[in-house]
Amino acid sequence: MNRPLLTVTGLSKHFGGLKAVDNVDFELFPEEILGILGPNGAGKTVCFNLICGVYKPTKGEVILDGQRIDGFSTNEIANLGVGRTFQIVKPFSSLTVLENVLVARGITRYNSLSKVWSVWQSSAEKKAALEILEHVGLADMANRKAGLLPLGYLRRLEIARALVVGSRIILLDESFSGLRPEEIGQLENLIQSIRQDGITVLLIEHNVRVTMGICDRIVVLDHGRKIAEGEPEAIQQNDRVIEAYLGRRRGKDAA
Amino acid sequence: MNAYVITIATIIVINAITVCGLNVIVGYAGQISLGHAAFVGIGAYSAALLSTKAGLSFWAALPIVIAICGFIGLLLGLPSLRVKDDFLAITTIGINFIVEAIFLYIPFFGGALGIGGIPRIMLFGMKVKGLVFFELCLVFLVLVLLICWWFTRSWAGLASFAVREEESAASSMGISPMRFKLLAFVIGTAIAGLGGALYAHYMRFISATDFSFPVSISLLSMLVLGGMGNLWAPLVGAVILGSLPEIFRPLVDYRILFYTVLLLLMIRFQPAGLLGEDSFARHVFSSVLPGGKK
Numbered sequence: 001m002n003r004p005l006l007t008v009t010g011l012s013k014h015f016g017g018l019k020a021v022d023n024v025d026f027e028l029f030p031e032e033i034l035g036i037l038g039p040n041g042a043g044k045t046v047c048f049n050l051i052c053g054v055y056k057p058t059k060g061e062v063i064l065d066g067q068r069i070d071g072f073s074t075n076e077i078a079n080l081g082v083g084r085t086f087q088i089v090k091p092f093s094s095l096t097v098l099e100n101v102l103v104a105r106g107i108t109r110y111n112s113l114s115k116v117w118s119v120w121q122s123s124a125e126k127k128a129a130l131e132i133l134e135h136v137g138l139a140d141m142a143n144r145k146a147g148l149l150p151l152g153y154l155r156r157l158e159i160a161r162a163l164v165v166g167s168r169i170i171l172l173d174e175s176f177s178g179l180r181p182e183e184i185g186q187l188e189n190l191i192q193s194i195r196q197d198g199i200t201v202l203l204i205e206h207n208v209r210v211t212m213g214i215c216d217r218i219v220v221l222d223h224g225r226k227i228a229e230g231e232p233e234a235i236q237q238n239d240r241v242i243e244a245y246l247g248r249r250r251g252k253d254a255a
Numbered sequence: 256m257n258a259y260v261i262t263i264a265t266i267i268v269i270n271a272i273t274v275c276g277l278n279v280i281v282g283y284a285g286q287i288s289l290g291h292a293a294f295v296g297i298g299a300y301s302a303a304l305l306s307t308k309a310g311l312s313f314w315a316a317l318p319i320v321i322a323i324c325g326f327i328g329l330l331l332g333l334p335s336l337r338v339k340d341d342f343l344a345i346t347t348i349g350i351n352f353i354v355e356a357i358f359l360y361i362p363f364f365g366g367a368l369g370i371g372g373i374p375r376i377m378l379f380g381m382k383v384k385g386l387v388f389f390e391l392c393l394v395f396l397v398l399v400l401l402i403c404w405w406f407t408r409s410w411a412g413l414a415s416f417a418v419r420e421e422e423s424a425a426s427s428m429g430i431s432p433m434r435f436k437l438l439a440f441v442i443g444t445a446i447a448g449l450g451g452a453l454y455a456h457y458m459r460f461i462s463a464t465d466f467s468f469p470v471s472i473s474l475l476s477m478l479v480l481g482g483m484g485n486l487w488a489p490l491v492g493a494v495i496l497g498s499l500p501e502i503f504r505p506l507v508d509y510r511i512l513f514y515t516v517l518l519l520l521m522i523r524f525q526p527a528g529l530l531g532e533d534s535f536a537r538h539v540f541s542s543v544l545p546g547g548k549k
Binding site for chain 2: 052054073074075078079083084086090091092093094095099102103104106107109110111113115116117118119120121161162164165
Protein backbone atom coordinates (compact mmCIF):
# COMPACT_ATOMS: atom_id res chain seq x y z
CA MET A 1 0.00 0.00 0.00
CA ASN A 2 1.17 3.55 -0.65
CA ARG A 3 2.23 6.20 1.84
CA PRO A 4 -0.34 7.15 4.48
CA LEU A 5 -1.96 10.56 4.14
CA LEU A 6 -2.60 10.94 7.84
CA THR A 7 -0.62 9.22 10.58
CA VAL A 8 -1.61 9.31 14.21
CA THR A 9 0.97 7.96 16.67
CA GLY A 10 0.67 7.59 20.43
CA LEU A 11 -2.16 10.12 20.49
CA SER A 12 -3.34 10.87 24.04
CA LYS A 13 -5.60 13.43 25.58
CA HIS A 14 -6.07 13.50 29.32
CA PHE A 15 -8.60 15.71 31.06
CA GLY A 16 -7.25 15.66 34.59
CA GLY A 17 -7.38 12.00 35.56
CA LEU A 18 -9.67 11.01 32.70
CA LYS A 19 -7.85 9.47 29.78
CA ALA A 20 -10.28 10.41 27.01
CA VAL A 21 -7.88 9.21 24.33
CA ASP A 22 -5.00 7.02 25.39
CA ASN A 23 -2.08 6.07 23.16
CA VAL A 24 -4.03 5.63 19.93
CA ASP A 25 -2.23 4.87 16.66
CA PHE A 26 -3.69 4.57 13.20
CA GLU A 27 -2.96 5.47 9.62
CA LEU A 28 -5.25 6.82 6.94
CA PHE A 29 -4.31 5.97 3.37
CA PRO A 30 -5.22 8.07 0.34
CA GLU A 31 -8.69 7.51 -1.09
CA GLU A 32 -9.86 5.12 1.57
CA ILE A 33 -12.80 5.32 3.91
CA LEU A 34 -11.67 4.65 7.44
CA GLY A 35 -14.23 4.35 10.20
CA ILE A 36 -13.63 5.00 13.87
CA LEU A 37 -16.12 2.90 15.75
CA GLY A 38 -16.86 2.74 19.42
CA PRO A 39 -19.59 3.01 22.02
CA ASN A 40 -20.59 6.37 23.49
CA GLY A 41 -17.76 7.94 25.45
CA ALA A 42 -15.09 5.86 23.72
CA GLY A 43 -13.15 9.00 22.76
CA LYS A 44 -14.07 9.18 19.08
CA THR A 45 -15.00 12.84 18.95
CA VAL A 46 -12.05 13.80 21.16
CA CYS A 47 -9.85 11.96 18.68
CA PHE A 48 -11.38 14.04 15.87
CA ASN A 49 -10.92 17.24 17.79
CA LEU A 50 -7.25 16.39 18.32
CA ILE A 51 -6.77 15.92 14.58
CA CYS A 52 -8.66 19.13 13.78
CA GLY A 53 -6.80 21.24 16.30
CA VAL A 54 -9.69 21.92 18.67
CA TYR A 55 -7.62 20.31 21.46
CA LYS A 56 -3.87 20.04 21.77
CA PRO A 57 -2.77 16.45 22.43
CA THR A 58 -1.34 15.62 25.86
CA LYS A 59 1.06 13.28 24.06
CA GLY A 60 1.54 11.95 20.58
CA GLU A 61 1.77 13.19 17.03
CA VAL A 62 -0.58 13.89 14.16
CA ILE A 63 1.19 13.91 10.80
CA LEU A 64 -0.56 15.05 7.62
CA ASP A 65 1.32 14.14 4.47
CA GLY A 66 4.71 14.34 6.19
CA GLN A 67 3.92 17.53 8.13
CA ARG A 68 3.35 17.52 11.88
CA ILE A 69 0.05 19.31 12.54
CA ASP A 70 -0.64 18.67 16.22
CA GLY A 71 -0.68 22.01 18.02
CA PHE A 72 -1.84 23.86 14.90
CA SER A 73 -4.99 25.95 15.29
CA THR A 74 -8.28 24.80 13.80
CA ASN A 75 -8.19 27.32 10.98
CA GLU A 76 -4.60 26.44 10.06
CA ILE A 77 -5.52 22.78 9.77
CA ALA A 78 -8.56 23.68 7.66
CA ASN A 79 -6.20 25.57 5.37
CA LEU A 80 -4.21 22.38 4.82
CA GLY A 81 -7.26 20.81 3.17
CA VAL A 82 -8.89 19.05 6.11
CA GLY A 83 -12.66 19.58 6.20
CA ARG A 84 -14.91 18.40 8.98
CA THR A 85 -18.52 18.13 10.08
CA PHE A 86 -19.85 18.39 13.60
CA GLN A 87 -21.80 15.76 15.52
CA ILE A 88 -24.10 18.50 16.75
CA VAL A 89 -24.75 20.44 13.54
CA LYS A 90 -23.41 23.97 13.50
CA PRO A 91 -25.02 25.86 10.62
CA PHE A 92 -24.63 29.64 10.28
CA SER A 93 -28.33 29.92 11.09
CA SER A 94 -29.23 33.38 9.84
CA LEU A 95 -27.35 32.91 6.56
CA THR A 96 -28.88 31.07 3.62
CA VAL A 97 -27.75 27.59 2.63
CA LEU A 98 -25.87 29.04 -0.33
CA GLU A 99 -24.16 31.61 1.88
CA ASN A 100 -23.12 28.85 4.27
CA VAL A 101 -21.24 27.17 1.44
CA LEU A 102 -19.81 30.51 0.32
CA VAL A 103 -18.28 30.99 3.77
CA ALA A 104 -16.34 27.79 3.17
CA ARG A 105 -15.35 28.92 -0.33
CA GLY A 106 -13.61 31.93 1.20
CA ILE A 107 -10.99 29.64 2.72
CA THR A 108 -8.34 30.74 0.23
CA ARG A 109 -8.79 34.38 1.23
CA TYR A 110 -9.18 34.52 5.00
CA ASN A 111 -5.42 34.34 5.54
CA SER A 112 -4.62 37.46 3.62
CA LEU A 113 -5.74 40.89 4.78
CA SER A 114 -5.64 42.17 1.21
CA LYS A 115 -7.80 39.45 -0.33
CA VAL A 116 -10.75 39.76 2.05
CA TRP A 117 -12.02 43.07 0.67
CA SER A 118 -13.38 41.84 -2.62
CA VAL A 119 -17.07 41.08 -3.07
CA TRP A 120 -18.25 37.59 -2.11
CA GLN A 121 -21.61 37.70 -3.86
CA SER A 122 -20.09 37.33 -7.34
CA SER A 123 -21.94 35.17 -9.81
CA ALA A 124 -18.92 32.92 -10.35
CA GLU A 125 -18.71 32.14 -6.64
CA LYS A 126 -22.46 31.57 -6.41
CA LYS A 127 -22.35 29.20 -9.36
CA ALA A 128 -19.51 27.19 -7.83
CA ALA A 129 -21.32 27.00 -4.49
CA LEU A 130 -24.51 25.91 -6.22
CA GLU A 131 -22.65 23.07 -7.94
CA ILE A 132 -21.56 21.76 -4.56
CA LEU A 133 -25.12 22.02 -3.27
CA GLU A 134 -26.29 20.02 -6.29
CA HIS A 135 -23.69 17.39 -5.48
CA VAL A 136 -25.10 16.90 -1.98
CA GLY A 137 -28.70 17.30 -3.16
CA LEU A 138 -29.45 20.64 -1.55
CA ALA A 139 -29.74 22.86 -4.63
CA ASP A 140 -33.49 23.38 -4.08
CA MET A 141 -32.79 24.74 -0.62
CA ALA A 142 -30.07 27.20 -1.69
CA ASN A 143 -31.95 30.35 -0.71
CA ARG A 144 -33.53 29.08 2.50
CA LYS A 145 -32.26 30.25 5.86
CA ALA A 146 -30.03 27.47 7.17
CA GLY A 147 -31.53 27.75 10.65
CA LEU A 148 -34.92 26.64 9.32
CA LEU A 149 -33.80 23.36 7.74
CA PRO A 150 -34.55 19.94 9.23
CA LEU A 151 -31.68 17.82 10.51
CA GLY A 152 -31.25 15.61 7.45
CA TYR A 153 -30.62 18.65 5.24
CA LEU A 154 -28.33 20.23 7.81
CA ARG A 155 -26.16 17.11 7.85
CA ARG A 156 -25.79 17.41 4.08
CA LEU A 157 -25.06 21.13 4.41
CA GLU A 158 -22.27 20.28 6.85
CA ILE A 159 -20.87 17.81 4.33
CA ALA A 160 -21.12 20.41 1.55
CA ARG A 161 -19.09 22.88 3.62
CA ALA A 162 -16.58 20.18 4.58
CA LEU A 163 -16.19 19.19 0.92
CA VAL A 164 -15.21 22.74 -0.03
CA VAL A 165 -12.61 22.92 2.72
CA GLY A 166 -11.50 19.31 2.59
CA SER A 167 -9.56 19.01 -0.62
CA ARG A 168 -7.51 16.16 0.93
CA ILE A 169 -9.45 14.67 3.83
CA ILE A 170 -12.93 15.06 5.17
CA LEU A 171 -13.79 14.05 8.68
CA LEU A 172 -17.41 13.11 9.27
CA ASP A 173 -18.54 13.13 12.88
CA GLU A 174 -21.61 10.88 13.24
CA SER A 175 -23.22 12.23 10.12
CA PHE A 176 -25.76 9.40 10.19
CA SER A 177 -27.17 9.94 13.65
CA GLY A 178 -30.77 11.03 13.81
CA LEU A 179 -31.45 10.30 10.14
CA ARG A 180 -34.35 8.31 8.68
CA PRO A 181 -33.47 5.02 6.91
CA GLU A 182 -33.89 6.45 3.40
CA GLU A 183 -31.73 9.43 4.31
CA ILE A 184 -29.05 7.02 5.54
CA GLY A 185 -29.08 5.30 2.15
CA GLN A 186 -28.68 8.61 0.31
CA LEU A 187 -25.83 9.66 2.57
CA GLU A 188 -24.03 6.34 2.04
CA ASN A 189 -24.18 6.93 -1.71
CA LEU A 190 -22.91 10.46 -1.24
CA ILE A 191 -19.91 9.30 0.79
CA GLN A 192 -19.08 6.65 -1.80
CA SER A 193 -19.16 9.29 -4.53
CA ILE A 194 -16.92 11.58 -2.49
CA ARG A 195 -14.34 8.82 -2.31
CA GLN A 196 -14.63 8.26 -6.05
CA ASP A 197 -13.72 11.93 -6.47
CA GLY A 198 -10.39 11.13 -4.84
CA ILE A 199 -11.05 12.46 -1.36
CA THR A 200 -10.06 10.49 1.70
CA VAL A 201 -12.77 10.03 4.30
CA LEU A 202 -12.37 9.47 8.02
CA LEU A 203 -15.68 8.94 9.75
CA ILE A 204 -16.90 8.41 13.25
CA GLU A 205 -19.95 6.30 13.72
CA HIS A 206 -21.61 4.23 16.35
CA ASN A 207 -24.13 2.80 13.94
CA VAL A 208 -22.44 -0.55 13.29
CA ARG A 209 -24.42 -1.52 10.21
CA VAL A 210 -23.55 1.70 8.40
CA THR A 211 -19.89 1.53 9.35
CA MET A 212 -19.55 -2.07 8.22
CA GLY A 213 -21.27 -1.20 4.95
CA ILE A 214 -19.16 1.67 3.70
CA CYS A 215 -15.77 1.55 5.42
CA ASP A 216 -12.69 -0.08 3.89
CA ARG A 217 -11.09 -0.41 7.29
CA ILE A 218 -12.25 0.20 10.83
CA VAL A 219 -10.49 1.27 14.01
CA VAL A 220 -12.39 0.42 17.18
CA LEU A 221 -11.98 2.53 20.31
CA ASP A 222 -13.19 1.72 23.78
CA HIS A 223 -12.51 3.82 26.88
CA GLY A 224 -10.02 5.89 24.90
CA ARG A 225 -7.94 2.94 23.73
CA LYS A 226 -7.70 1.24 20.38
CA ILE A 227 -8.93 -2.31 20.83
CA ALA A 228 -9.01 -3.45 17.23
CA GLU A 229 -8.19 -2.42 13.69
CA GLY A 230 -8.90 -4.13 10.40
CA GLU A 231 -11.36 -4.82 7.63
CA PRO A 232 -15.06 -4.91 8.50
CA GLU A 233 -15.30 -8.73 8.33
CA ALA A 234 -12.34 -9.16 10.68
CA ILE A 235 -13.75 -6.58 13.08
CA GLN A 236 -17.06 -8.42 13.17
CA GLN A 237 -15.27 -11.58 14.29
CA ASN A 238 -13.01 -9.85 16.82
CA ASP A 239 -13.75 -11.08 20.36
CA ARG A 240 -12.67 -7.90 22.10
CA VAL A 241 -14.89 -5.82 19.85
CA ILE A 242 -17.85 -8.11 20.39
CA GLU A 243 -17.25 -7.98 24.11
CA ALA A 244 -16.88 -4.21 24.24
CA TYR A 245 -19.51 -3.26 21.81
CA LEU A 246 -20.92 -5.42 19.08
CA GLY A 247 -22.29 -8.14 21.28
CA ARG A 248 -24.46 -5.82 23.26
CA ARG A 249 -25.33 -3.78 20.24
CA ARG A 250 -26.29 -6.79 18.13
CA GLY A 251 -28.61 -7.99 20.84
CA LYS A 252 -30.31 -4.61 20.87
CA ASP A 253 -30.54 -4.43 17.08
CA ALA A 254 -32.14 -7.85 16.92
CA ALA A 255 -34.76 -6.89 19.47
CA MET B 256 -35.10 75.11 9.80
CA ASN B 257 -34.38 76.95 13.01
CA ALA B 258 -31.21 76.54 15.05
CA TYR B 259 -32.90 74.24 17.57
CA VAL B 260 -33.96 71.72 14.94
CA ILE B 261 -30.55 71.88 13.26
CA THR B 262 -28.82 71.18 16.57
CA ILE B 263 -30.99 68.14 17.28
CA ALA B 264 -30.54 66.88 13.72
CA THR B 265 -26.76 67.30 13.84
CA ILE B 266 -26.49 65.36 17.09
CA ILE B 267 -28.70 62.65 15.58
CA VAL B 268 -26.44 62.30 12.54
CA ILE B 269 -23.27 62.22 14.68
CA ASN B 270 -24.87 59.51 16.83
CA ALA B 271 -25.86 57.59 13.70
CA ILE B 272 -22.22 57.63 12.53
CA THR B 273 -21.05 56.38 15.92
CA VAL B 274 -23.71 53.65 16.03
CA CYS B 275 -22.61 52.50 12.55
CA GLY B 276 -19.26 51.68 14.15
CA LEU B 277 -21.02 49.82 16.94
CA ASN B 278 -23.04 47.93 14.33
CA VAL B 279 -19.86 46.56 12.75
CA ILE B 280 -18.72 45.23 16.14
CA VAL B 281 -22.03 44.04 17.61
CA GLY B 282 -24.28 43.56 14.59
CA TYR B 283 -21.86 42.11 12.05
CA ALA B 284 -19.23 40.36 14.16
CA GLY B 285 -21.56 39.58 17.10
CA GLN B 286 -19.19 40.88 19.78
CA ILE B 287 -21.12 42.74 22.44
CA SER B 288 -19.66 46.12 23.39
CA LEU B 289 -20.99 48.17 26.28
CA GLY B 290 -18.10 50.61 26.14
CA HIS B 291 -18.48 52.22 22.74
CA ALA B 292 -18.69 55.73 24.21
CA ALA B 293 -15.10 55.31 25.42
CA PHE B 294 -13.91 55.18 21.81
CA VAL B 295 -16.08 58.13 20.85
CA GLY B 296 -14.41 59.89 23.78
CA ILE B 297 -10.93 58.91 22.63
CA GLY B 298 -11.79 60.34 19.20
CA ALA B 299 -13.21 63.53 20.67
CA TYR B 300 -10.29 64.09 23.06
CA SER B 301 -7.70 63.35 20.35
CA ALA B 302 -9.40 65.81 18.00
CA ALA B 303 -9.71 68.40 20.75
CA LEU B 304 -6.07 68.10 21.85
CA LEU B 305 -4.70 68.04 18.32
CA SER B 306 -6.59 71.22 17.45
CA THR B 307 -6.11 73.16 20.70
CA LYS B 308 -2.62 72.06 21.78
CA ALA B 309 -0.98 71.01 18.50
CA GLY B 310 -2.81 73.61 16.44
CA LEU B 311 -3.75 71.18 13.68
CA SER B 312 -6.77 71.85 11.51
CA PHE B 313 -9.73 69.42 11.70
CA TRP B 314 -8.82 67.99 8.30
CA ALA B 315 -5.17 67.40 9.19
CA ALA B 316 -6.09 65.91 12.53
CA LEU B 317 -8.90 63.64 11.31
CA PRO B 318 -6.74 60.83 9.82
CA ILE B 319 -4.59 60.89 12.97
CA VAL B 320 -7.70 60.75 15.20
CA ILE B 321 -9.12 57.81 13.26
CA ALA B 322 -5.76 56.02 13.36
CA ILE B 323 -5.44 56.60 17.13
CA CYS B 324 -8.92 55.19 17.76
CA GLY B 325 -8.32 52.19 15.54
CA PHE B 326 -4.97 51.54 17.20
CA ILE B 327 -6.35 51.83 20.74
CA GLY B 328 -9.23 49.61 19.60
CA LEU B 329 -6.65 47.05 18.48
CA LEU B 330 -4.73 47.27 21.77
CA LEU B 331 -7.85 46.96 23.92
CA GLY B 332 -9.48 44.41 21.61
CA LEU B 333 -6.53 42.03 21.82
CA PRO B 334 -7.09 41.11 25.48
CA SER B 335 -10.84 41.75 25.70
CA LEU B 336 -11.94 39.76 22.64
CA ARG B 337 -10.44 36.64 24.21
CA VAL B 338 -13.58 36.47 26.34
CA LYS B 339 -17.15 36.13 25.09
CA ASP B 340 -20.70 37.20 25.74
CA ASP B 341 -21.37 38.30 29.34
CA PHE B 342 -17.67 38.47 30.11
CA LEU B 343 -17.00 40.65 27.08
CA ALA B 344 -19.89 42.88 28.12
CA ILE B 345 -18.34 43.35 31.56
CA THR B 346 -14.85 43.89 30.12
CA THR B 347 -16.10 46.60 27.76
CA ILE B 348 -17.99 48.30 30.61
CA GLY B 349 -14.66 48.29 32.45
CA ILE B 350 -12.91 49.88 29.47
CA ASN B 351 -15.56 52.62 29.45
CA PHE B 352 -15.06 53.44 33.14
CA ILE B 353 -11.26 53.39 32.91
CA VAL B 354 -11.17 55.65 29.84
CA GLU B 355 -13.61 58.06 31.48
CA ALA B 356 -11.51 58.08 34.66
CA ILE B 357 -8.34 58.80 32.68
CA PHE B 358 -10.00 61.82 31.04
CA LEU B 359 -11.33 62.97 34.40
CA TYR B 360 -8.25 62.59 36.61
CA ILE B 361 -5.26 63.28 34.36
CA PRO B 362 -4.62 67.03 34.09
CA PHE B 363 -3.32 66.67 30.51
CA PHE B 364 -6.90 65.86 29.47
CA GLY B 365 -8.30 68.89 31.24
CA GLY B 366 -9.54 66.98 34.29
CA ALA B 367 -13.00 67.86 35.52
CA LEU B 368 -12.95 71.09 33.51
CA GLY B 369 -12.80 69.23 30.21
CA ILE B 370 -11.40 70.87 27.11
CA GLY B 371 -12.89 74.10 25.80
CA GLY B 372 -12.12 76.48 23.00
CA ILE B 373 -12.08 73.82 20.31
CA PRO B 374 -11.93 75.72 16.99
CA ARG B 375 -14.60 75.40 14.35
CA ILE B 376 -13.99 73.28 11.27
CA MET B 377 -12.79 75.37 8.32
CA LEU B 378 -13.91 74.46 4.83
CA PHE B 379 -12.88 76.51 1.76
CA GLY B 380 -11.83 79.30 4.10
CA MET B 381 -15.22 79.44 5.80
CA LYS B 382 -16.22 78.49 9.31
CA VAL B 383 -18.50 75.48 9.23
CA LYS B 384 -21.50 75.96 11.50
CA GLY B 385 -25.26 75.55 11.65
CA LEU B 386 -26.81 73.96 8.61
CA VAL B 387 -23.46 73.53 6.83
CA PHE B 388 -22.11 71.52 9.78
CA PHE B 389 -25.21 69.34 9.61
CA GLU B 390 -24.64 68.79 5.90
CA LEU B 391 -20.98 67.98 6.50
CA CYS B 392 -22.05 65.36 9.06
CA LEU B 393 -24.51 63.94 6.53
CA VAL B 394 -21.67 63.56 4.01
CA PHE B 395 -19.62 61.68 6.59
CA LEU B 396 -22.65 59.52 7.45
CA VAL B 397 -23.05 58.58 3.79
CA LEU B 398 -19.34 57.72 3.61
CA VAL B 399 -19.58 55.56 6.74
CA LEU B 400 -22.71 53.82 5.43
CA LEU B 401 -20.85 53.09 2.18
CA ILE B 402 -17.95 51.60 4.13
CA CYS B 403 -20.35 49.46 6.19
CA TRP B 404 -22.21 48.41 3.06
CA TRP B 405 -18.95 47.41 1.41
CA PHE B 406 -17.98 45.50 4.54
CA THR B 407 -21.17 43.41 4.39
CA ARG B 408 -20.40 42.57 0.77
CA SER B 409 -16.76 41.66 1.34
CA TRP B 410 -15.31 38.30 2.33
CA ALA B 411 -14.22 39.97 5.55
CA GLY B 412 -17.87 40.70 6.28
CA LEU B 413 -18.94 37.17 5.43
CA ALA B 414 -16.23 35.81 7.73
CA SER B 415 -17.50 38.11 10.50
CA PHE B 416 -21.06 36.86 10.03
CA ALA B 417 -19.77 33.28 10.26
CA VAL B 418 -17.92 34.09 13.49
CA ARG B 419 -21.08 35.72 14.86
CA GLU B 420 -23.25 32.72 13.99
CA GLU B 421 -21.01 29.81 14.99
CA GLU B 422 -17.43 30.40 15.97
CA SER B 423 -16.18 26.82 15.95
CA ALA B 424 -17.72 26.08 12.55
CA ALA B 425 -16.16 29.28 11.21
CA SER B 426 -12.71 28.25 12.36
CA SER B 427 -13.16 24.83 10.75
CA MET B 428 -13.49 26.78 7.50
CA GLY B 429 -10.14 28.50 7.78
CA ILE B 430 -11.43 31.61 9.52
CA SER B 431 -9.36 32.80 12.46
CA PRO B 432 -12.13 34.08 14.77
CA MET B 433 -9.75 36.37 16.67
CA ARG B 434 -8.50 38.03 13.48
CA PHE B 435 -11.97 38.90 12.22
CA LYS B 436 -13.27 39.96 15.62
CA LEU B 437 -10.29 42.31 15.90
CA LEU B 438 -10.81 43.57 12.37
CA ALA B 439 -14.45 44.42 13.12
CA PHE B 440 -13.46 45.96 16.44
CA VAL B 441 -10.82 48.19 14.82
CA ILE B 442 -13.19 49.31 12.04
CA GLY B 443 -15.88 50.00 14.66
CA THR B 444 -13.62 51.98 16.96
CA ALA B 445 -12.16 53.96 14.04
CA ILE B 446 -15.68 54.97 12.98
CA ALA B 447 -16.39 55.91 16.61
CA GLY B 448 -13.30 58.12 16.43
CA LEU B 449 -14.75 59.97 13.45
CA GLY B 450 -18.01 60.49 15.35
CA GLY B 451 -16.06 61.73 18.36
CA ALA B 452 -14.05 64.21 16.30
CA LEU B 453 -17.22 65.65 14.76
CA TYR B 454 -18.80 65.86 18.21
CA ALA B 455 -15.81 67.72 19.67
CA HIS B 456 -15.77 70.29 16.85
CA TYR B 457 -19.52 70.72 17.03
CA MET B 458 -19.88 71.17 20.79
CA ARG B 459 -16.48 72.97 21.00
CA PHE B 460 -16.35 71.96 24.65
CA ILE B 461 -16.03 68.39 25.86
CA SER B 462 -15.76 66.77 29.25
CA ALA B 463 -15.39 63.21 30.46
CA THR B 464 -19.06 62.75 31.34
CA ASP B 465 -20.01 63.19 27.65
CA PHE B 466 -18.52 59.71 27.13
CA SER B 467 -19.66 57.91 30.25
CA PHE B 468 -21.20 54.46 30.49
CA PRO B 469 -24.85 55.61 30.14
CA VAL B 470 -23.88 57.07 26.74
CA SER B 471 -22.67 53.62 25.67
CA ILE B 472 -26.00 52.17 26.75
CA SER B 473 -27.89 54.78 24.80
CA LEU B 474 -25.79 54.08 21.66
CA LEU B 475 -26.45 50.37 22.04
CA SER B 476 -30.18 51.07 22.56
CA MET B 477 -30.26 52.92 19.25
CA LEU B 478 -28.70 49.93 17.52
CA VAL B 479 -31.01 47.41 19.17
CA LEU B 480 -34.06 49.54 18.43
CA GLY B 481 -33.07 49.81 14.77
CA GLY B 482 -32.19 46.13 14.46
CA MET B 483 -28.65 44.84 15.00
CA GLY B 484 -26.80 43.86 11.86
CA ASN B 485 -28.96 45.93 9.55
CA LEU B 486 -27.19 48.60 7.53
CA TRP B 487 -29.86 51.23 8.20
CA ALA B 488 -30.48 50.40 11.86
CA PRO B 489 -28.05 53.03 13.23
CA LEU B 490 -29.86 55.79 11.35
CA VAL B 491 -33.35 54.62 12.34
CA GLY B 492 -32.33 54.11 15.97
CA ALA B 493 -30.53 57.45 16.23
CA VAL B 494 -33.45 59.34 14.66
CA ILE B 495 -36.03 57.75 16.95
CA LEU B 496 -34.11 57.92 20.22
CA GLY B 497 -32.77 61.37 19.32
CA SER B 498 -36.05 62.97 18.32
CA LEU B 499 -38.58 61.35 20.67
CA PRO B 500 -37.38 63.16 23.81
CA GLU B 501 -37.74 66.44 21.92
CA ILE B 502 -41.17 65.61 20.47
CA PHE B 503 -42.43 64.50 23.86
CA ARG B 504 -40.82 67.36 25.76
CA PRO B 505 -44.24 68.55 27.09
CA LEU B 506 -44.60 65.12 28.72
CA VAL B 507 -41.21 65.34 30.41
CA ASP B 508 -42.57 64.06 33.74
CA TYR B 509 -43.76 60.86 32.08
CA ARG B 510 -40.70 60.26 29.91
CA ILE B 511 -39.46 57.25 31.84
CA LEU B 512 -42.94 55.74 31.80
CA PHE B 513 -43.12 56.34 28.07
CA TYR B 514 -39.71 54.71 27.48
CA THR B 515 -40.77 51.71 29.51
CA VAL B 516 -43.92 51.26 27.45
CA LEU B 517 -41.92 51.65 24.24
CA LEU B 518 -39.39 49.09 25.43
CA LEU B 519 -42.10 46.58 26.36
CA LEU B 520 -43.86 47.08 23.03
CA MET B 521 -40.57 46.49 21.20
CA ILE B 522 -39.83 43.32 23.15
CA ARG B 523 -43.35 42.04 22.55
CA PHE B 524 -43.81 42.92 18.87
CA GLN B 525 -40.41 43.58 17.28
CA PRO B 526 -37.82 41.66 19.29
CA ALA B 527 -35.18 41.84 16.53
CA GLY B 528 -35.50 45.62 16.19
CA LEU B 529 -37.50 47.80 13.83
CA LEU B 530 -35.48 46.64 10.82
CA GLY B 531 -34.62 43.22 12.20
CA GLU B 532 -35.50 39.79 10.96
CA ASP B 533 -39.26 39.38 10.31
CA SER B 534 -40.00 42.91 11.44
CA PHE B 535 -43.01 44.84 10.23
CA ALA B 536 -40.85 47.38 8.40
CA ARG B 537 -38.85 44.64 6.68
CA HIS B 538 -42.00 43.06 5.32
CA VAL B 539 -43.22 46.37 3.96
CA PHE B 540 -39.94 47.69 2.59
CA SER B 541 -38.12 44.46 1.82
CA SER B 542 -37.92 45.28 -1.87
CA VAL B 543 -36.74 48.84 -1.33
CA LEU B 544 -34.04 48.49 1.33
CA PRO B 545 -30.75 47.03 0.12
CA GLY B 546 -28.05 45.64 2.38
CA GLY B 547 -30.29 43.96 4.94
CA LYS B 548 -29.16 41.67 7.71
CA LYS B 549 -26.92 38.95 6.40
